[in-house]
Amino acid sequence: MNITVFIKQVPDTDDVKWTENNNIDRTNMESILNPLDKQAIEAALNLKENNNAKVTAVSMGPSKAEAVLKEALAMGVDEAYLLCDSKFAGSDTNATSRVLASAITQKFPDTDLILFGQTAIDGETAQTSVSTAARLNYPYISNVNGLIEVNEDNCITAYSETETEKITTKTELPAVIAINNYCVKPRIPRISGYIKAKDYIVKSYNLYDLNISENTTGVKGSPTYVSKVFKNSEGRNCNFIETSNKDYTKTIKDRIEKIRKQ
Amino acid sequence: MEPNGILIYGELNEDCGVSAVVTELLTKARELKEKIWNQRIMVCIIGPRINYENIITTLGDYGADEVIIINDDRLKQYDKKYFGEIFTQVAQKYPPRIILAGATNQGREIMPYTAIKLNTGLTADCTNLNIADNGLLLSTRPTFGGKLTADILCKTFPQMATVHQNTFKAEKTENHVNAIFDWIDIDKIENKSKIINIIKKNISSKDINTADIIVSGGLSACKDNGFTLIYELAQRLNAAVAGSRAAYEKGYIIKSQQIGQTGKTVAPKLYIAIGISGAAQHIAGIKNSGTIIAINKDKNAPIFKHADIGLVGDLFQIIPELIEELDKEEKDE
Numbered sequence: 001m002n003i004t005v006f007i008k009q010v011p012d013t014d015d016v017k018w019t020e021n022n023n024i025d026r027t028n029m030e031s032i033l034n035p036l037d038k039q040a041i042e043a044a045l046n047l048k049e050n051n052n053a054k055v056t057a058v059s060m061g062p063s064k065a066e067a068v069l070k071e072a073l074a075m076g077v078d079e080a081y082l083l084c085d086s087k088f089a090g091s092d093t094n095a096t097s098r099v100l101a102s103a104i105t106q107k108f109p110d111t112d113l114i115l116f117g118q119t120a121i122d123g124e125t126a127q128t129s130v131s132t133a134a135r136l137n138y139p140y141i142s143n144v145n146g147l148i149e150v151n152e153d154n155c156i157t158a159y160s161e162t163e164t165e166k167i168t169t170k171t172e173l174p175a176v177i178a179i180n181n182y183c184v185k186p187r188i189p190r191i192s193g194y195i196k197a198k199d200y201i202v203k204s205y206n207l208y209d210l211n212i213s214e215n216t217t218g219v220k221g222s223p224t225y226v227s228k229v230f231k232n233s234e235g236r237n238c239n240f241i242e243t244s245n246k247d248y249t250k251t252i253k254d255r256i257e258k259i260r261k262q
Numbered sequence: 263m264e265p266n267g268i269l270i271y272g273e274l275n276e277d278c279g280v281s282a283v284v285t286e287l288l289t290k291a292r293e294l295k296e297k298i299w300n301q302r303i304m305v306c307i308i309g310p311r312i313n314y315e316n317i318i319t320t321l322g323d324y325g326a327d328e329v330i331i332i333n334d335d336r337l338k339q340y341d342k343k344y345f346g347e348i349f350t351q352v353a354q355k356y357p358p359r360i361i362l363a364g365a366t367n368q369g370r371e372i373m374p375y376t377a378i379k380l381n382t383g384l385t386a387d388c389t390n391l392n393i394a395d396n397g398l399l400l401s402t403r404p405t406f407g408g409k410l411t412a413d414i415l416c417k418t419f420p421q422m423a424t425v426h427q428n429t430f431k432a433e434k435t436e437n438h439v440n441a442i443f444d445w446i447d448i449d450k451i452e453n454k455s456k457i458i459n460i461i462k463k464n465i466s467s468k469d470i471n472t473a474d475i476i477v478s479g480g481l482s483a484c485k486d487n488g489f490t491l492i493y494e495l496a497q498r499l500n501a502a503v504a505g506s507r508a509a510y511e512k513g514y515i516i517k518s519q520q521i522g523q524t525g526k527t528v529a530p531k532l533y534i535a536i537g538i539s540g541a542a543q544h545i546a547g548i549k550n551s552g553t554i555i556a557i558n559k560d561k562n563a564p565i566f567k568h569a570d571i572g573l574v575g576d577l578f579q580i581i582p583e584l585i586e587e588l589d590k591e592e593k594d595e
Contacts, residue, residue, distance in 0.1 A: 011406070014407070094383055122406055139453075164462065170458050223416050224385060229411070235568040239571050240573075241572070252571070255571065
């Protein structure tokens with residue numbers, strides 16, 4: 001079984017630094033492996049351990065995104081590839097899914113199962129996995145949190161959980177799965193893993209390798225574009241009520257009563 | 263055919279009624295419609311063979327001009343492949359300028375599928391929609407982990423967007439509505455996956471979508487008896503209990519109680535935020551609330567910038583004191 005895990009390098013949005021002009025200071029931000037993608041790698045490695053599978057990690061991004069592929073290698077994936085071309089820059093989810101789907105058809109056509117983390121902490125659109133599946137015409141299962149079972153008839157069974165339901169789905173391969181709240185905590189790489197990853201040479205594929213035309217990728221190939229970005233305004237004027245004097249509870253109670261009657 | 267009008271995905275709830283998010287989207291669509299030369303508002307319903315009279319009337323009451331219904335008993339249970347393909351074909355047959363849907367589990371699967379099949383753009387989880395001066399849909403959404411807000415335009419048609427429930431307020435209108443029962447060949451849709459089991463989760467807590475008061479806990483409440491106190495306070499206020507992403511990740515609440523960009527958007531009369539620092543993702547989900555009371559021991563916590571009333575102090579002291587006061591009231595009566 002061949003598994004391809006798509007992973008993304010994201011800015012650590014819990015650690016945002018601002019410039020004087022209220023812009024995000026991107027140059028001084030830490031980049032990390034998207035947390036849910038780490039769970040997707042763990043799910044792939046579990047499949048590898050329970051079945052005979054080869055796991056390939058693939059990331060689309062600038063050359064520094066090699067760092068997240070090295071992390072995936074240290075965790076235990078077998079191979080790692082970077083999809084890297086300056087023409088890819090500025091791709092929205094539609095254009096990104098074209099690059100990822102092309103990578104599958106052009107470079108990894110024997111992939112049986114594609115894994116994604118359901119959302120990335122920077123954009124949080126949760127669109128790339130389902131868009132890639134739609135492009136490839138592969139079945140798609142989202143919110144998968146349980147161990148994936150491989151069935152004999154070229155199918156897998158996956159367990160997913162939404163707000164209101166626990167769902168078991170059986171699907172033919174090849175298929176796309178998006179992992180969310182996976183049941184096994186992502187492993188922490190061992191030193192031996194880091195040593196192996198350090199020596200591994202990550203191969204890179206560009207626009208031509210993936211047979212993508214320039215007009216269909218990056219800013220040019222993206223239907224959506226950002227017209228304006230602004231820092232979130234600070235909303236309300238807070239009236240602080242002193243809590244050292246116990247009378248405050250009466251004030252709050254009266255206020256709640258008033259709101260309730262509105 | 264020239265793209266015309268606004269097409270809304272008419273998601274049905276479990277009882278085959280119109281989902282609240284659909285009436286909210288219709289209300290917003292009426293405002294957008296005026297700015298795009300009064301083009302029609304269409305709603306696409308996908309569901310089993312039932313009587314659609316009430317559904318059509320409801321949609322008309324909120325401003326739908328046309329309701330397009332695809333009904334088949336195989337469509338009783340939501341299936342992403344069938345629904346995604348049917349919605350796509352409807353959008354091809356009645357090509358709209360704009361497609362809107364709720365950012366629900368269904369919307370999050372159907373809309374990206376349709377966007378790829380129609381080779382167009384989709385903006386997820388919008389917090390506002392408008393028409394820009396150039397006549398295009400202006401979708402506003404939080405980005406960069408909620409730290410920034412972005413205005414997004416789409417240069418292809420249809421222009422697609424999803425919106426959380428409770429982002430817009432539903433208001434009725436008077437309108438004449440037309441229903442079209444259309445047909446799509448479901449047998450031709452190749453479906454390679456099959457749902458083999460569904461377990462409905464037993465959700466006992468009050469629904470945070472409709473509650474007047476919500477008591478919500480964050481990371482600081484995720485220790486000792488923090489959430490027990492939150493439930494006790496909620497019980498006295500007849501309130502629903504919710505929490506931040508941290509509370510969900512720590513297992514104190516379930517997914518349907520999680521508020522914020524990756525959870526739900528709420529609009530209660532009163533939102534009480536307890537031990538919630540006020541990450542931008544969380545604020546995105548609560549800013550439509552009537553009054554916000556924040557309780558936090560850090561007076562510099564961002565939540566206070568988004569609250570109307572602030573109590574600085576230890577929640578393990580403040581909540582019991584509030585409960586004591588509320589119990590007093592019951593004795594007086």
